[in-house]
Amino acid sequence: MNKFNVQHSDDFWRNGFQMIFENGVTISVQFGKHNYSDEGKTTAEVAVWDMTGNWYIVDTDEHKLIKVENGSDVIGYCTPDVVAWIMDKARKINN
Numbered sequence: 389m390n391k392f393n394v395q396h397s398d399d400f401w402r403n404g405f406q407m408i409f410e411n412g413v414t415i416s417v418q419f420g421k422h423n424y425s426d427e428g429k430t431t432a433e434v435a436v437w438d439m440t441g442n443w444y445i446v447d448t449d450e451h452k453l454i455k456v457e458n459g460s461d462v463i464g465y466c467t468p469d470v471v472a473w474i475m476d477k478a479r480k481i482n483n
Contacts, residue, residue, distance in 0.1 A: 437460070
C-alpha cells in the first residue's frame with residue numbers, strides 16, 4: 389500500500405493528495421472545482437479518517453481533532469497553516 393497518493397485531473401475536477409501515517413490515519417487534502425476550497429488559491433478541503441473507518445473533524449473550542457460518531461465529514465476552506473496543524477494532530481491520533 390502506498391503511503392502517498394496524488395489525485396489530479398486535467399479539468400481540475402479532482403486535485404489533491406492523500407497520506408497515510410504510521411498510526412493508520414489517512415489525511416486527504418483536496419482543492420478541485422467541487423471541493424470546499426477556493427480551488428487551491430489560498431484554501432483546501434481536508435478529510436481525516438482512521439483504518440477502522442472513523443472520521444475526524446476539528447473541535448475549535450478544544451483545539452483538537454474529534455471523532456465523528458456517525459458518517460463522515462470534511463473540513464473546508466483550510467489555509468496552509470491549518471492543513472499543517474491538522475496533519476500534526478492526525479499523525480498523533482492513537483488507535
